[in-house]
Amino acid sequence: GENVEQHPSTLSVQEGDSAVIKCTYSDSASNYFPWYKQELGKGPQLIIDIRSNVGEKKDQRIAVTLNKTAKHFSLHITETQPEDSAVYFCAATTSGSGTYKYIFGTGTRLKVLA
């Protein structure tokens, strides 16, 4: 079945450094790729997303890149800060009416060391 592999499972970086999390998906029909940040004891919050007709999207210190040929997408966080410490989940889904498949990665625990 469809799956999304996410790496690494844990990531520690020094404050101010960059962090990169990678996901690979299996369903070639996937065309929408959100990223979520989950703080301890809270629900995941959408931080950025990208659709298949775009190769890169940036929002301040956060960017996502998509390589449809290779079926992988990545989250890039620059100038990391302690408040970036959380668990990050990627997801792949087909969008459009009638389809409701969201396949989540297994999460990456990011620790930003002050």
Next chain:
Amino acid sequence: DGGITQSPKYLFRKEGQNVTLSCEQNLNHDAMYWYRQDPGQGLRLIYYSQIVNDFQKGDIAEGYSVSREKKESFPLTVTSAQKNPTAFYLCASSSTGGSGNTIYFGEGSWLTVV
């Protein structure tokens, strides 16, 4: 404020009891979902509903039941048949079709068996 409200935040269940987790959304979303998250793990789909009075089993529906009598409400019952119910439960919702299917999460409910 618009969003998804889950209650209670913390719930304790005795052996053999059924318990119900509440989920209400005022985002006017057609689709609603229930996910289970075990400590340090990813998200597993329990049930989802695309429209009022209709719902489908997800990957781990055994021992759970749902109803969708109103668009804004999607309660989850954890029955006594669920042998290992201790987990963090997340309710989510999304629009259907249109500009996309971003999924939004509530703040979660912790269920512990005592």
